[in-house]
Amino acid sequence: MLEYILKRTAGAIISLFVVITLIFVLLRLMPMEGYFGAEYDKLSEEVRASMLAEKGLDQPIYVQLFNFYKSLFQGDLGKSWIYRPNYPIVKILEKKIPYSLKIGVISMIFSLIVGIPLGAVMARFKGKFADKLGTAFIAIVEALPTAVLMLFLQLFFSSWFNLSLLFDKNNYATWVLPIFSISLLSICSYAMWMRRYMIDNINMDYVKLARAKGVSGSRIMFRHVFKNAFVPMAQFLPGSVLSTIIGSIYIEHLYSIPGTGSLLIDVIQLQDNTMVQALVLIYAAIGIAGMFLGDVLMALIDPRISFVKKGDDR
């Protein structure tokens, strides 16, 4: 197990390195006007050279890359160029990440607690009223365009329950709607997959044997089927959870939450290269960590996934 985790960690670090290097090099290939404005061509040689030197762009790419990694290992993501000129990126993110993180973690816990049992209950009463109701709910949420659904949620729920339209970090009542909106989609997707995997498992031979040996219906569901159905879920769950945490671009925009959600789009439009680098690094790290955790979680649940050499135990 440890060997497996170490191997996967090494793999994850290599992937991360490749992603960052690629992004770094690609960004350096963009036209210079982007960084210095339309006037760049009209400036004199000396001014241009000093501007490049100031940002360290006068050196060959491999030197720049090396310097970038060097400061990265010291925990320095560099300084923003345009978004907030010469302001340390770490400081910018420090203020924004906590909002996305808090809202993300709460909605993640909420959607897991509601979504997984909802799917399990639907599978248990397949074809009955509870299942039909749940399926209708999921179908409506999945079928409606997210933008429309979220806008309706914001408008109607805020007027029905007399909640504020916009987010205010000091007023916890305003946290409810964004969290509920983010959770809604995850709840539906968790419930849908859980139901599906449980129903797949209900038709398996081991369930028939369990019934034949006298195990009751609900015990079969909870002690036999649930864990088996959770195995395929285990792989994508951490990734999905992490992507919830980094924030929903649309929801943060809708409720004016000062989180990281819309930051990436802003800085790409501004061609703030160092910010793009930093954010891509974070997103890639989270994505890779999600897959890694998914594999580890699945391995922990399923004894068939073994990382030691197969013994001659047969």
Next chain:
Amino acid sequence: MENYLQNKEVILSVKDLSVRFSLRGKSLHAIRGVSLDVYKGESLAIVGESGSGKSVLTKNFIGLLDKNGTIDKGEILFEGMDLAKFKTEREWAKIRGKKIAMVMQDPMTSLNPLKTIGWQISEALILNRGMNHAQAKAETLNILKDVGISEPERRYKQYPHEFSGGMRQRVVIAIAVACSPEILICDEPTTALDVTIQAQILSLIKDLCRKYGMTTIYITHDLGVVANVADRIAVMYAGDIVEVGTSEEVFFDPKHPYTWALMSSLPQLGEKGHELYSIKGTPPKLFGVIRGDAFAPRNPQALKIDYMVRPPYFEISPTHKARTWLLDPRAPKIDPPECLKRLKELENIESGDMDE
């Protein structure tokens, strides 16, 4: 074989059972009025080709009929209860595992892949025999030893994927035995195993049944299996039992043309250089109403009446009866195929290893 019935008490009695499935709006008549007595302590084999209804019949005994199937007529009497009337899971909970247990066909998929085999056997003990965890563990280790699994202490903690097919079937048998049922239904217990393992598993089941005093019902299409283990044989065709008798009666004095055809297709009876006998045609569709003898269209020597009236059971001996007009005194005399006589010769040659 009249002495067969001596001191035998009926443990399970099926009376005129009829089962229908609804399939895409059509009704399929899978069991067409089956009557069968199972005697305590015996080993009964139900043979027949795929789709003859042998599995469906026994699934009724344990309440595991697929959801689209219903019993529309008949009784299954067991310990004073009529299992055919059972509707709820609560009623079945008294029977399943505790009284009637089942060994499934495919050991590769019948165990929960995420639970240790010790857990899975213990579960049966805890649920059916009210043991606590420590008792269940001790008993599980005993049962593992009983079914021929060495190093039970180590095996207890292992998962199904760490076992080979034959070993998994031993675990499945261990689960069935753990319930200490009155009746053990073995649904093609060796079909998914390779030939070298089959004999081991069969003799294991045989030994365990003797040891625990269980009545066994084998479902199989393999007459070789039957010859090894069965006291009595019921031959099923198109949802009906066409012939039933003791092993000797059915093997050496078969009366129904379908039984003849089935026996003739035994590879052991084939002659070198001749093509192996096979039954022409396909079994009848069970969607419609079958008139007369269901086997008639595939029987080259069928009588006219076979197409018109369903034959009743004719009794040949107290234990042997067959549903064929050939046994009517007015019927023309038709002899069983010549090759069946060779069964007797085979028996004489192999009598030693036929039994053990």
